[in-house]
Amino acid sequence: MSSGMLYGGDEIGALVFDPGHHSLRVGYAQEDTPKAEIPSVVGVAPGDPIKLESEAKPDDSNISSTPSSWKYYIDTIYLHTPRPNMELHSYMKDGMIENWEYFEKMMDYSYEKIIQSESHFHPVLFSESPWNQRQKREKLTEIMFEKYKVPAFYLVKNAALAAFANGRATALVIDSGATHTSAVPVLDGYVISNAVVKSPLGGDYLVLRAREMLESLGLDLTPSVLIANKEVVRDKDKPRYTKKAFSFDITNSWMTYMTKKTVQDFQQSVLQVSESPYDERVAASIPMVHHEFPTGYHQDFGSERFKLAEGLFDHAMLGAGYIAATSAGMCDVDIRPALYSSVVLTGGNSLVQGFSDRLSKDLSSRTPGSMRLKMIAANGTVERRFGAWVGGSILASIGTFQQMWMSMQEYQECGKAQIDRKCP
Amino acid sequence: MADVRDIMELERPPTPEITKETILGSDKPKKKLFNAPKAPKRPEGMHREVFALLYNDTKDAPPLFPSDTCYKQKIDLTMRKPRKWTWMPFTNPARKDGAVFYHWRRPSDEPKEYPFAKFNKKLEIPSYTDAEYQQYLKDDQWTKEETDHLMDLAARFDLRFIIMEDRFDKEKFPIKRSVEDLKDRYFKVVGLLGKFNGDKKIYTYDADHEKRRKEQLKRLHERTTQQIEEEQFLLLELKKIEARKKERERKTQDLQKLISQADNQSETPKKTDKKIPKKKLANPSRPSRVDTSQHILQAIETAGIKFPDYKNSGVSLRSQRMKLPANVGQKKSKGIEQMLQDMGLELNPTPNEDICMHFNELRSDMVLLMELKSALASCEFELQSFRHQYEALNPGKTLTIPSQLLSVTENDNKQFNSGEIIDVVGSPGNPNT
Ligand SMILES: Nc1ncnc2c1ncn2[C@@H]1O[C@H](COP(=O)(O)OP(=O)(O)OP(=O)(O)O)[C@@H](O)[C@H]1O
Numbered sequence: 001m002s003s004g005m006l007y008g009g010d011e012i013g014a015l016v017f018d019p020g021h022h023s024l025r026v027g028y029a030q031e032d033t034p035k036a037e038i039p040s041v042v043g044v045a046p047g048d049p050i051k052l053e054s055e056a057k058p059d060d061s062n063i064s065s066t067p068s069s070w071k072y073y074i075d076t077i078y079l080h081t082p083r084p085n086m087e088l089h090s091y092m093k094d095g096m097i098e099n100w101e102y103f104e105k106m107m108d109y110s111y112e113k114i115i116q117s118e119s120h121f122h123p124v125l126f127s128e129s130p131w132n133q134r135q136k137r138e139k140l141t142e143i144m145f146e147k148y149k150v151p152a153f154y155l156v157k158n159a160a161l162a163a164f165a166n167g168r169a170t171a172l173v174i175d176s177g178a179t180h181t182s183a184v185p186v187l188d189g190y191v192i193s194n195a196v197v198k199s200p201l202g203g204d205y206l207v208l209r210a211r212e213m214l215e216s217l218g219l220d221l222t223p224s225v226l227i228a229n230k231e232v233v234r235d236k237d238k239p240r241y242t243k244k245a246f247s248f249d250i251t252n253s254w255m256t257y258m259t260k261k262t263v264q265d266f267q268q269s270v271l272q273v274s275e276s277p278y279d280e281r282v283a284a285s286i287p288m289v290h291h292e293f294p295t296g297y298h299q300d301f302g303s304e305r306f307k308l309a310e311g312l313f314d315h316a317m318l319g320a321g322y323i324a325a326t327s328a329g330m331c332d333v334d335i336r337p338a339l340y341s342s343v344v345l346t347g348g349n350s351l352v353q354g355f356s357d358r359l360s361k362d363l364s365s366r367t368p369g370s371m372r373l374k375m376i377a378a379n380g381t382v383e384r385r386f387g388a389w390v391g392g393s394i395l396a397s398i399g400t401f402q403q404m405w406m407s408m409q410e411y412q413e414c415g416k417a418q419i420d421r422k423c424p
Numbered sequence: 425m426a427d428v429r430d431i432m433e434l435e436r437p438p439t440p441e442i443t444k445e446t447i448l449g450s451d452k453p454k455k456k457l458f459n460a461p462k463a464p465k466r467p468e469g470m471h472r473e474v475f476a477l478l479y480n481d482t483k484d485a486p487p488l489f490p491s492d493t494c495y496k497q498k499i500d501l502t503m504r505k506p507r508k509w510t511w512m513p514f515t516n517p518a519r520k521d522g523a524v525f526y527h528w529r530r531p532s533d534e535p536k537e538y539p540f541a542k543f544n545k546k547l548e549i550p551s552y553t554d555a556e557y558q559q560y561l562k563d564d565q566w567t568k569e570e571t572d573h574l575m576d577l578a579a580r581f582d583l584r585f586i587i588m589e590d591r592f593d594k595e596k597f598p599i600k601r602s603v604e605d606l607k608d609r610y611f612k613v614v615g616l617l618g619k620f621n622g623d624k625k626i627y628t629y630d631a632d633h634e635k636r637r638k639e640q641l642k643r644l645h646e647r648t649t650q651q652i653e654e655e656q657f658l659l660l661e662l663k664k665i666e667a668r669k670k671e672r673e674r675k676t677q678d679l680q681k682l683i684s685q686a687d688n689q690s691e692t693p694k695k696t697d698k699k700i701p702k703k704k705l706a707n708p709s710r711p712s713r714v715d716t717s718q719h720i721l722q723a724i725e726t727a728g729i730k731f732p733d734y735k736n737s738g739v740s741l742r743s744q745r746m747k748l749p750a751n752v753g754q755k756k757s758k759g760i761e762q763m764l765q766d767m768g769l770e771l772n773p774t775p776n777e778d779i780c781m782h783f784n785e786l787r788s789d790m791v792l793l794m795e796l797k798s799a800l801a802s803c804e805f806e807l808q809s810f811r812h813q814y815e816a817l818n819p820g821k822t823l824t825i826p827s828q829l830l831s832v833t834e835n836d837n838k839q840f841n842s843g844e845i846i847d848v849v850g851s852p853g854n855p856n857t
């Protein structure tokens with residue numbers, strides 16, 4: 001027996017994919033972190049683009065041309081350069097894959113650039129949202145077997161994977177991502193789908209509110225890629241910079257995306273959830289945080305930091321504490337104590353400063369007095385953002401899991417419909 | 425040691441001990457040096473720590489007990505070629521499809537059954553034929569299709585009824601089924617099948633009971649924090665009350681002790697104090713508690729004088745029996761003398777049988793009297809101090825102490841001391857006056 005097996009693991013060269021609205025996480029099972037995190041947007045431009053500076057010239061192998069001669073731009077470096085008529089599209093909707101064409105481009109890119117190996121060598125484990133639809137699951141199965149000829153395939157709910165990553169098979173998983181925050185009860189690795197509660201308040205909501213606020217202050221949110229040079233200015237002084245000149249019109253979708261990135265920077269470094277419900281006076285007494293925008297403009301932010309982040313919690317029906325308690329309340333009474341005693345926190349948006357403290361406070365006020373509340377939140381930024389991926393990495397490299405895969409043989413015999421039985 | 429030498433890059437301790445011989449130039453230590461076995465050299469590229477693990481420099485402390493599974497000796501340092509690992513195909517007998525996967529393995533290892541296949545455990549979910557269903561399993565509430573679905577879910581989710589309820593096909597079977605309904609039906613099916621297959625042990629499931637239990641549990645969980653706090657508070661109060669009750673009981677016992685003591689004194693004078701019958705003590709003329717009788721016994725035994733019993737100690741002078749025992753203190757014997765003088769009695773009467781007995785009894789009663797008097801005095805004092813306390817705390821009020829509680833000691837004393845008519849001040853309600 002190989003030494004790895006001693007610990008119950010058996011690595012079979014599987015790949016793990018964890019798609020989200022913010023990014024797709026790709027990598028080899030049994031590794032600690034994904035090989036790559038690719039933004040979940042695909043840039044589409046008509047083929048034969050106007051040649052720009054050499055630096056922006058896309059690597060041909062990266063851009064696959066379709067018969068109709070569209071070009072696709074994927075991953076940060078290629079996306080962050082403006083191109084004539086390049087529109088950005090997300091292939092995700094409501095936590096599920098929506099646009100299969102763009103999604104396949106993303107998969108092509110992943111195999112070619114990240115995995116750099118042929119797809120038929122590697123079993124593939126995919127994460128999915130707990131409310132993924134049957135027809136979408138079948139579609140993904142079909143694509144993986146038919147197009148990528150994977151030897152084996154498996155689908156697991158991302159909440160269950162996040163629970164595994166935190167060493168639990170039974171947990172109440174609070175996942176706060178870009179587009180939504182959800183509370184998902186997991187029992188013995190199975191999601192209790194009828195008790196899933198979600199709210200549309202996630203990272204994107206914060207970005208939206210932050211953007212509104214910044215725009216109302218009249219701040220210039222020009223992204224750094226468009227800035228040729230800037231001067232040092234004093235606090236709150238008008239920025240002095242020169243824009244790069246382009247010979248073409250920059251598309252709206254690209255501009256929106258880049259502005260979002262700028263605001264996201266602001267959101268991640270400035271926003272903070274206050275410990276207890278927002279109070280103007282308390283917030284004002286906390287030291288300000290300084291932030292510099294790509295234009296060179298900089299200023300201190302005080303109570304706004306808390307006021308903006310408060311949106312995640314102050315809503316009566318959508319606040320994170322509320323949905324967590326509601327979800328637990330919808331489960332069988334016998335398992336509620338188990339759920340409350342392992343509340344797993346995951347998702348990139350849970351990294352907003354103060355999020356976990358506030359959630360634990362809010363939730364404990366809603367926890368029945370006789371129950372013990374325990375919050376489990378990985379300390380590392382990476383573990384928190386990639387919770388589901390890490391869980392998938394662990395699961396796919398466990399010896400006893402190797403019998404669970406839906407194999408190519410099975411697919412050929414019984415078709416895609418059996419995914420529902422194989423991966424409940 | 426090995427580490428230090430290694431760090432210093434030294435093969436031997438550099439400074440030989442300075443002794444007389446070294447100074448005088450004896451060649452003995454030099455020889456020793458030469459004969460010492462040469463330490464194996466660390467292969468290049470090997471970490472010092474790893475080398476220290478492998479190579480036994482025999483300078484370690486000797487093992488506490490012999491062991492033959494010593495890894496140190498087994499590993500030899502001749503850098504052999506490492507065994508190969510290869511990316512090899514394997515099949516997993518836990519899979520029915522014979523799919524081939526690949527993993528890293530040593531080709532030298534015997535190809536064995538996939539080591540994790542043995543963990544593939546499945547629950548036995550009983551099955552039934554159409555005919556069996558029609559014969560035994562029909563139910564008003566359940567169709568065959570729905571029962572089939574239930575049994576399928578049971579197999580797929582290994583009887584995790586909560587998950588089964590979650591995944592129950594609500595479109596096909598619109599009747600809402602709770603976890604208890606599912607369990608009820610499942611165990612009925614299993615039970616019926618078991619019965620007709622002649623199984624002895626049949627599990628019966630009480631759905632109603634379970635429902636009630638969960639209802640209770642729900643209510644328990646749904647208590648508000650106030651309710652829980654209230655409960656905690658009440659429990660704490662209960663404890664306090666109990667503690668107070670115990671304290672009161674203890675006080676009553678003390679009082680009881682004193683009362684029974686006085687009782688016994690009024691009854692015992694006619695008896696010789698060397699023979700206080702146990703029966704008498706247990707006699708519940710007053711409702712004395714059983715657990716206090718022991719205290720009372722002790723109290724009575726200390727009261728009065730216990731004259732030693734001379735009956736069994738051979739020949740003795742009778743006057744010897746009238747001697748006060750050593751445990752009667754100076755103060756008491758002085759008091760006895762005083763009283764005897766007051767009564768005009770002799771201090772040492774002629775010890776004939778009768779006189780001896782009565783004289784002893786008399787003196788014993790005298791001591792008892794003195795003890796009671798001092799007890800009464802202390803009670804009196806306490807009573808007075810309580811009264812003062814009360815009056816201090818409630819200015820303007822006076823505490824009238826009921827006459828029964830006021831002592832008649834002074835009257836008695838006067839009567840006793842002077843033999844004159846009683847002064848009635850202390851007992852206005854006394855019918856004797
Ligand atoms: N350090 C950080 N501080 C604050 N927010 C962060 C941090 N890191 C990531 N985020 C936010 O987390 C969000 C992305 O989280 P995550 O990767 O879990 O989402 P996702 O799974 O791709 O999206 P979804 O779950 O909605 O499909 C983004 O909105 C990002 O702004």
Ligand SMILES: [Mg+2]
Binds near residue numbers: 176177178
């Ligand atoms: Mg997510």
